[in-house]
Amino acid sequence: MRALNLDQIRAFLMVCRLGGVQKAAQNLHLTQPAVTTRIKKLEEGLGVALFERQASGMKLTKRGELLMQYAEQFERLSDRVEKVVVAPDGIDRRLRVGASETIAQCWLPDFVSALHAKYPRLEVDINVDISVNLRAGLLAREIDLAMLLGPVSEYSVDNVVLPGFELTWYSAYGIAQTQEGGNRLLREKPVITYARNTRPWRELKTLLFDQVGPDVSVFPSSSLSACFRLVEAGLGVAALPRVLGRSLVEENRLQEFDPGWKPSDLSFTVSYLGDPHSHLVEAAATLARTVAEDWHLVN
Incomplete structure (x- = not known):
């Protein structure tokens, strides 16, 4: 043999x-x-x-x-x-990372930088997609590490909880901000939201039905950047991450409004398959949590 x-x-x-x-x-x-x-x-x-x-x-x-x-x-x-046995700077491997756009626009660059600092020879592949697709890619073993709206409820998946993102309502700059005006906006303007069949989309559809009525127009988009641009152009309103809209508010391009309710915060996890066990993937997940927590402290 x-x-x-x-x-x-x-x-x-x-x-x-x-x-x-x-x-x-x-x-x-x-x-x-x-x-x-x-x-x-x-x-x-x-x-x-x-x-x-x-x-x-x-x-x-x-x-x-x-x-x-x-x-x-x-x-x-x-x-x-x-x-x-092997020193971190001697690990020569590929890590396939999938991330939601919310994370990609916030602390993903810091995470990749921290990975390269710890594992200089590590090759990192990045795929930015909606959480539904990231989950499928993880279970199909096409992704090693998925940063997504979680947790992933599968026995084979380990989930590390990440800091969440507060949502707030945005409209184009200059529109009335009273609660009555906010309710009117939701009746008169299309509501732009996350991609169809995602968790935020499902929750928002339910809340709009309960809080406003059945006739609200909902426009889903798979691009968070596009959501902000559409709102800024006055083509609709949206409940989006406050941390990403802050600079647009400061520049008088968007404004917040309060209809008296809003969707719950976005809850993210960094998820990976527990079988086969990989200390590199597990260490990368722990590093992602540390980077995310540090980023949220200063933002």
Whole structure:
């Protein structure tokens, strides 16, 4: 028997977890032939078949199921060696980070800077998207770390709570700010909000129905920047993060108004898969919380 190869073990585990070579190749940033070759060499080295190739996908053989148990132990040992033995500046890996636009416009640059300071050789891929897509990407193992409207209620996911964002109502500058005027605005102006089927969108739809009535026009947008621009142009009103609207208010481009109610604060988590355990991902999540807390203290 040949010595076990860590890259072959990782390819084997990824095929097991994702159910096929194509998805495993995408996750490992390899070609399908490269993953197939690693699996074939692992089987040749062990002298056993690890998978049954079926039309529905790859199914583990009895020997494959046995190897998976040991491979997971090997993976955990490798992670522990990296944690205990390898110096942070010696870690040469890729970290795939997904972030909501709210976080991207606030403290994400500080987080990336802190990551590079701690892990100089770490390659960081950034994907900014809505929380629904980030959650799907995390569960599909396309993202290592997701900063999103959370928590993610899955047994396989660990969630680190982040500071929230207070929402306040905004209109274009110069519109009456009384509570009566605020209620009138919500009846007369379209309400611009977060993307359809997101948590803020669902909550706002319910609150508008209860507080104002069923005939309020709601315009969802997947771009937070676009929401602010539309409000500034007088095309609607919106409940948006106060910390992001503050400078626009100071510049007399927007103004706050109070209809007597507002949606609850946005609650974020930094979430990651607990299996396989990665001390790097866990350390990055802890660092994200620290950076977020520091940013909120001064903003």
